[in-house]
Amino acid sequence: MTGFLIRRIGQALVVVIGVILITFLMAKLIPGGEAKAVLGPKATPVTVARFNVQNGLNLPIWDQFWRYVEGLFAHLNLGYSFKYNQGVRQVIGERLPKTLTLVGVSVFISLIIAIPLGILQVVRRNKPIDYALTTSSFFFYAMPDFLLGTLLIIWFAFDLHWFPVSPPTDASAWAIFTDPRAFVLPVVTLAATSVASFSRYMRSSMMDALAQDFVRTARAKGASSRRVLYGHALRNALIPILTLLGLSLPAIVSGALIVENVFNYPGMGLLTVQSAFNDDIPVVLGTTLVITVATVIGSLMADILYAVADPRIRLGSD
């Protein structure tokens, strides 16, 4: 277990350092240079030179990278947004919890829907309900989230008036729990794809578990089919789902970016797209870095849960 944890945390650290290097290099590779990106295309060579000296952009690239890393770790300095006229960390600050809540709630809901659905499909496999669920999961899987969100808005907000078009922009991240009505459509949109893929995976993982030797042994010893299903197969089938969750997190966070833009939900994704329109490169790189680190930590947590849930790893000697 300790060996596994150390290895896994080491991996996560390598990824974080790699992402820092990539965002740094992307800033260095801006066509025309960083100074022009901030000062505008009409900046004179003198102002560009002054900006470069002020911001240490005339130093060798390794010194610049070291200053960047030092700033990140020592002062959480993500750069300065000249469009918002404040630090990127301040701009991101209140947006991050909103995205994390949206993703967290959606993942939780999709798991508590997908796991029973997957089990139901195995219990009733090759019956009409199995085919119906398979077909509908393919449908939701093929449906792009921006289209699904749009259709939900048209049907349930404009036509039926069941839900508001978008959550109030000044609502705090906590509002998702206190006033859930406004968050139903965004969460449903984000969860739909995950429900489709998780329940699909749950079904096949349950089928795999049922074909294992320990299930045959349990049956041979006379365990009831309920006990075989829930006591033996389910516990083993849940483990791969945790791995899948860890692996799907980047995709789910990407989905959150779309959902935030469809529903005008002021999280990291909406900020990123708005900053892309403003050519505010420091903010775009900052959100990318922060959301990636958050995703890496999320995947790491899923893998640790996996290790805790699986006695083969928890009690393993390596």
Place this chain on the structure above:
Amino acid sequence: MTDSDDFRPDPVFNDDERQTPLPIGAGPTMTSGQLSEGDALIPEGGESRSTGGILRQMGRVFVENKLAVVGLGVIVLMVLFCFVGPHLYPTNQTDAQLVLQDSTSNAPPGNGNPLGTDSNGYNILGRLMFGGQASLIVGFASALVATVFGTLYGAMSGFFGSWFDSLLMRVVDVLLSIPVLFLLIALVTIYHQSEILLILVIAFVSWLVPARLVRGETLSLRNREYVQAVRVMGGSRTRIIGRHIIPNSVGTIVVFATFQIADSILLLAALGFLGLGVPAPQTDWGTMLSNGVDAAGSGYWWQIYPTGICIVLVVVAFNYVGDALRDSLEVRLQQR
């Protein structure tokens, strides 16, 4: 939506785990997702040698899959619709002012505009063809670039092994852990959009999975007898990779490329929907949908549904074809 590999457990997750023993005592083991022509039956022939029998069998498995045939039909029809359609049904899709003089904006279907017009007065049926061209071209081209680059990268990484492999694969790990749309938007923001650039940028976020797949194949292929034979005979590394390893991974590569076209079309649609798609005066399906959504509250349904249907149809069609290709490449294992 974008990183949909989790839904296709076969090539992505299970390739390394599902070891299927070979029938005859040829290679040690063989992963299920691959078809290595001539490695089991003709162990001494490394080069991809397609026999008519296997191709015919694969063709039959493909045709037996009704959904795949329908999918292929949809793709052919869509390509015809977008590229031949404008010649049969010419509409003005470049000059909003000119169009405005003889038609109205936001007109409902009918009266010379079978699917109505959009807010600029463009005929939507014609615009679907016009925007589809960009969507299909960018989808195909970026999938091609991603597959070629990813294949070479993965083959090199797996073939040379040791620290070189570790380094190259860590790069893939890092890029894969960045949520794809954030990376895509960062790239689009820095390198301003043009159609060529969008192709490269989408390819840049898509080559990672083929790199991993081909590396896995290479790891198992490089120790096969025929590769060792080439090595003993003094064949160069380039020859081993180019003539033996890549041709033997071609099944995996083709299946991946098919799925990737669907994913690339979706990525472009997502970018277009966010307003970062193909720059005007061109358009793509995502941008069209985004324009339609701006008017969603006004009930202009004809600006949303046809575009949405086009995107979903093409994406589902490519996924069906990819599924069937994967099945047909496993035909030898099934018919063993």
